[in-house]
Amino acid sequence: MSKANQPAKPWQLLRKLVTIRPAPGRNRQAIVLITPMAVSLVTMGLIVSPTHAAMGMMGAMGALAGVNNAPLSRARILLGVGIATVFSQCLGLLSVRIEWFLPLILAGWSLVVVWVWHALQLGPPGPLNILFAAAFGAYMASHGWTVSTVFIATVPSFLIAAAVSMIIILICPHRPVRAAVEKAESAVNAYCEPNDDADSHEVARLRSAAHAAIHRAWWAYNDGHSSGADNPSEMSELSDLRARLITAHMRLEHQLRLEAFPSTDLSLPDHVDWTPLGRPKTSYLLRTALERGSRPTMVALRAAIGVFFASLLMILLPFGHPYWAVLSVLIMMHMDATHSDMTIRAIHRVLGTVVGLGLYLAIAAFGPSGWIQVGLILIFLWCMQALVTRNYGLACIFITCFALFMTPITKPGEMYQLAQDRIVETIVGLAVGIITIYVVGRRAPVLLVRSQYRRTLRSMMPVLRSLSRGEHMTPQAQVERNQMVHELIRGSALLSATRPDAPQALQDWSKVDRTVTETGYDLLSVCWHTNDEPVPWARRVLADIAIFITGLPPISSQNLDAHSVANDVEKIRMDMVTSLPGVR
Incomplete structure (x- = not known):
């Protein structure tokens, strides 16, 4: 077994627990991230009151969504997140009217939100704030909040923060695309000029890294700007970025041809209009996420089950509130991660909560006024953002303080009971979470990998069909190639992400990954180097893949002989490669 496939040892987990990772520039980035929330908090404090503004911070935190996206893309994400956050908080407020329905409502909502977020691949910071809004709303119902309170506190806080965040990104609107293009150029250079060893x-x-970077760069470019935004007379910088990306893309495809078919004499046609579309259609992402063995479904089910049992247990126990336990579960499981990473996150959460509660009690004992609370919240926000990528345990200290200062400070006698409840609720939530991640989907890695590689092979079939008909220069063929590249990238990423959870079961699937990936990229190279005429052998290879997929057993968590799968796919690949003119 290779070192990459070995289970994490206790000392490795301990090292993860105490490691403070370097994050150059994170302090300055944290200032940019909290600026919209700071403006919202201060503005709402001036308009209404500091206490009221603090309780509306749930809305302002929605402005963190889409921070790495270009303007149009971020505007769409912010709109969706804002509506979802308000709906979520209202749902939490209304759900407490029938207490025993609360676990079902929170679990169902978590299932939907987590699934949609991961199906559409919306990226960081994840759906936690949306889901936290529901749990927070359920808690604030006991403090007299109503739906009208949400529209008075949460909605304006979000609108102010969202407006400020859009102003900030419009100051340098092409920064996300420029960063993506630079990463793509670097990845292509590394592939075309590898080290001698x-x-x-x-x-x-x-x-694979080069194709993934090019794909993400086109995603950033096409997803974040209007169709006319690349007019040279209107936006020269964006046009320059597009030209750089095309150059890197052409270089990648040329190198791919040299690697795949070195003995052929094929020139690269002028396929500038064949550039990938980036983000596949929403309908495609949702449809594939509904298939058996999809990663979004697995993550969403795990989170929903954890939320259900955490909230149910808190109702049954004679202390505390469900919302803090639910938050503890979601902090672990709202994003896709390995079992060891989620376990480390749970330990960080417990330790950070204990220290954070101590800090909160020390500060609250002095009875700080409203505006001092506002200043403290801003400090906590900055510390959260500055530390979250370095060490999550340290960040949890300030996450705890921030969350507690969002609600009015209680009397000294009640604060100690609050601290005790929070510790117990955290432990209950994380205990449920840890049990859930090790029980639910225990055999899922094989299921996920089998499903993804079948999906990747299936994505090659429309591409081969277009080749066989001589229709591979049509817009529909472009969409099909884009979907194939997307699945090729997802296949390798999925195997890397799931292998730590089942190193023995998946140790032989690296060969399948290499063979399937080579088949897909060889096919992509054929498309780029073939003129608009039917390719006779494409129909035969299409039939071979169809027969191979049909002969596979139904998708399940039962492992397959990975060597046999890889050998069968390799035969199909060699049939395709040797069918090209000039290949021996």
Whole structure:
């Protein structure tokens, strides 16, 4: 077993627990991230009151969504997150009217939100704030909040923060695209000019990384700007970025042809209009996420089950409130991560909560006024953002203080009971979470990998069909190629993400990944180097893949002989490669 496939040892987990990762520039980035929330908090404090403004911070935190997206893309994400956050908080407020329905409502809402977020691949910071709004709303119902309170506190806080965040990104609107293009150029250079000691496996990794970077760059470009935004007379910087991306893309495809078919004499046609579309259609992402063995479904089910049992247990126990336990579960499981990473996150959460409660009690004992609370919240926000990428346990200290200062400070006698409840609720939530991640989907890694590689092979079939008909230069063929590249990238990423959870079961699937990936990229190279005429052998290869997929057993958590799967796919690949003119 290779070192990459070995289970994490206790000392490795301990090292993860205490490691403070370097994050150059994070302090300055944290200032940019909290600025919209700070403006919202101060503005609402001036308009209404500091206490009222603090309780509306749930809305302002929605402005963190889409921070790495270009303007149009971020505007769409902010709109969706804002509506979802308000609805979520109202749902939490209304759900407490029938207490025993609360676990079902929170679990169902978590299932939907987590699934949609991961199906559409919306990225960081994840759906936590939306889901936290529901749990927070359920808690604030006991403090007299109503739906009208949400529209007085949460909605304006979000609108102010969202407006400020859009102003900030419009100051430098092309920054996300420029960063994506620079990463793509760097990845392509690494693939085209590898180190002398790079072996075939390393070259394959660099090739996948280059395609992934190009795909994400086109995603950032096409997803964040209007169709007319690349007019040279209107936006020269964006046009320059597009030209750089096309150059990097052409270089990648040329290198791919040299690697895949070195003995052929094929020139690269002028396929500038064949550039990938980036983000696949929403309908495609949702449809594939509904398939058996999809990663979004697995993550969403795990989170929903954890939320259900955490909230149910808090109702049954004679202390505390469900909302803090639900938050503890979601902090672990709202994003996709390995079992060891989620376990480390749970330990960080407990330790950070204990220290954070101590800090909160020390500060609250002095009875700070409203505006001092506002200043403290801003400090906590900055510390959260500055530390969250360095060490989550340290960040949890300030997350706890921030969350507690969002509600009015209670009397000294009640504060100690609050601290006790919070510790117990945290432990209950994290205990439920840890049990859930190790029980639910225990055999899921094999299921997920089998499903993804079948989906990747299936994505090659429309591409081969277009080749066989000579229709591979049509807009529909472009969409099909884009979906194939998307699945190729997802396949390798999924195997890397799931292998730590089942190293023995998945140790042989690296060969399947290499063979399927090479088949897909070879097919992509054929498309880029073939004129608009039917390709006779494409129909035969299409039939071979169809027969192979049909012959596979139904998707389940039962493992397959990975070597046999890889050998069968390799035969199909060699049939395709040797069918090209000039290949021996």
